[in-house]
Amino acid sequence: MNWVPIVFATFKVVALGVAMYFAVKWHYDQGDKRDWRASLRAGGKMIAAFLLTLIVVGLIAFVVSRMLGLDLNLS
Structure with a gap:
């Protein structure tokens, strides 16, 4: 089985998950000020x-x- 798609898909899911967490956290923190x-x-x-x-x-x-x-x- 080819391991490249598994590694890339895992990296993509982790990277997007981390980015979404920080985006939601930043918007939530900005909501207190606006x-x-x-x-x-x-x-x-x-x-x-x-x-x-x-x-x-x-x-x-x-x-x-x-x-x-x-x-x-x-x-």
């Missing part, structure tokens, strides 16, 4: 930006597929 209203406002802006980007990408995909002559009928 105002919850500012966090809520920033979260709302991020959701709005994500939805706007999703709509724009969907429209671009629709227009390009129409230009290429793809059949977009559901039936």
Whole structure:
């Protein structure tokens, strides 16, 4: 059995686990310093930006597929 994928997968899981632990710890520590209203406002802006980007990408995909002559009928 090849041992390289096992070693790399184990290293990846350990490295990502350690990174996630420190990321959560850092964000938790930063949460004590920040105002919850500012966090809520920033979260709302991020959701709005994500939805706007999703709509724009969907429209671009629709227009390009129409230009290429793809059949977009559901039936």
